[in-house]
Amino acid sequence: MDNQTFFIISISLGVFAAIVIILFGLDIYYLAKKPKEEKGILSLKFSEKFLPELEKLISQEIKRAIPEINQKVTNEAIEYYKKQMAIFSQEAENKMADWDQITKKEILKFSNIYSQAEDLILQAAKNKAGELGKGLDEKIDRICQSVTETINQKIAQTEKNIEDYKKEKLKEVDQKIYQIIGEVAKKTIGKAIDISDHEKLVIEALEKAKKEIF
Amino acid sequence: MKEVFEELVKKIITKEDFLLFIEEINLLEQVVFKNIEVPLWKRVKGKVREEFRNELQKLEKEGVIPASPNQQFSFFDELKNYLQKIPQVKLEIAFEPSEDFLLRIKKWFKEENHQEVILDITVNPKIVGGAIIEYQGYFRDFSLVKEMDKLTPHQILVGGKHYE
Numbered sequence: 239m240d241n242q243t244f245f246i247i248s249i250s251l252g253v254f255a256a257i258v259i260i261l262f263g264l265d266i267y268y269l270a271k272k273p274k275e276e277k278g279i280l281s282l283k284f285s286e287k288f289l290p291e292l293e294k295l296i297s298q299e300i301k302r303a304i305p306e307i308n309q310k311v312t313n314e315a316i317e318y319y320k321k322q323m324a325i326f327s328q329e330a331e332n333k334m335a336d337w338d339q340i341t342k343k344e345i346l347k348f349s350n351i352y353s354q355a356e357d358l359i360l361q362a363a364k365n366k367a368g369e370l371g372k373g374l375d376e377k378i379d380r381i382c383q384s385v386t387e388t389i390n391q392k393i394a395q396t397e398k399n400i401e402d403y404k405k406e407k408l409k410e411v412d413q414k415i416y417q418i419i420g421e422v423a424k425k426t427i428g429k430a431i432d433i434s435d436h437e438k439l440v441i442e443a444l445e446k447a448k449k450e451i452f
Numbered sequence: 453m454k455e456v457f458e459e460l461v462k463k464i465i466t467k468e469d470f471l472l473f474i475e476e477i478n479l480l481e482q483v484v485f486k487n488i489e490v491p492l493w494k495r496v497k498g499k500v501r502e503e504f505r506n507e508l509q510k511l512e513k514e515g516v517i518p519a520s521p522n523q524q525f526s527f528f529d530e531l532k533n534y535l536q537k538i539p540q541v542k543l544e545i546a547f548e549p550s551e552d553f554l555l556r557i558k559k560w561f562k563e564e565n566h567q568e569v570i571l572d573i574t575v576n577p578k579i580v581g582g583a584i585i586e587y588q589g590y591f592r593d594f595s596l597v598k599e600m601d602k603l604t605p606h607q608i609l610v611g612g613k614h615y616e
Contacts, residue, residue: 412577412578415578416577416578419578419580419597419600431546431580431596433547435581436546436547436581437549437553437556439596440545440553440557441556441557441560442582442594443582443583443592443594443595444557444560444564444585446592446594447585447587447592447594448564448565450590450592451585451588451592452561452564452565452587
């Protein structure tokens with residue numbers, strides 16, 4: 239209920255109050271005009287006709303005012319709700335606009351987060367791949383090192399075997415040579431060389447050296 | 453003193469004997485200043501050859517080795533110098549020589565050359581027989597293999613076998 243409605247109701251009540259005051263004044267006037275013997279006793283009672291008339295008048299006034307008030311109130315209510323609807327509509331539009339803005343912002347935010355998440359995942363994947371690659375490199379290095387070590391050991395062992403074999407064969411060859419030399423010497427000096435022969439040959443050598451260097 | 457040294461040197465035949473003897477003298481030089489109240493030959497028990505220790509005992513008792521540590525040190529130092537002046541003869545021979553044979557050679561040098569020598573022996577069967585001798589910068593090859601080198605290929609081919 240707005241100010242206008244309140245104003246109408248106030249006017250109606252004011253008119254009704256003025257009527258009541260006039261009727262009350264008239265009643266007092268009639269009482270004052272009565273005979274002297276009655277003059278000494280002031281009766282404040284309303285006349286018997288006054289109350290029913292008053293009720294009737296009030297009833298008529300109320301009956302007359304109610305449709306008008308109803309109409310006014312209805313009109314006011316309609317106006318009020320129209321305004322409220324307009325306001326609501328405007329607010330709704332604003333809200334919708336806000337929502338649109340918020341939604342756009344949220345989408346943008348989500349998009350950013352998604353983009354960041356994508357970057358993070360990509361980075362994490364790259365890191366993981368790097369780690370895996372590094373681990374793989376290390377493993378390959380270890381395997382290579384192990385294989386190289388094994389090969390080197392095998393090579394060293396093979397070289398040692400070859401060296402041993404060579405020594406063994408050379409020893410055999412040497413033995414063969416000594417045997418041949420012995421036979422040649424036997425043919426040369428006419429007999430096999432025993433220890434006493436060796437000793438004799440050494441003393442002979444010393445005798446020869448004595449003449450030359452001692 | 454020289455006679456004492458010569459007596460000691462008689463036991464040294466090869467270069468290995470010489471090196472061992474020098475090592476023992478170095479050890480004696482280290483212990484002469486320790487526990488001087490104990491005789492030297494007792495101080496070196498287990499550290500030198502027993503034969504050499506007995507020789508030390510004999511020399512100490514006879515007073516050949518002086519009593520004071522300083523004089524003892526000088527004695528061993530002189531002995532070491534004497535040993536280092538003994539000439540060495542390098543002999544490359546074709547067989548493993550016996551102790552007796554080495555003594556024979558040493559004796560030969562003493563009798564024929566009038567001097568003590570230390571023998572540096574190398575055994576090399578490839579020379580077949582005889583000896584390759586090196587003495588004070590001189591070198592002579594009296595090996596059989598050298599004699600065989602002088603043979604002609606025809607002479608080398610013996611019984612269908614070919615040497616070289």
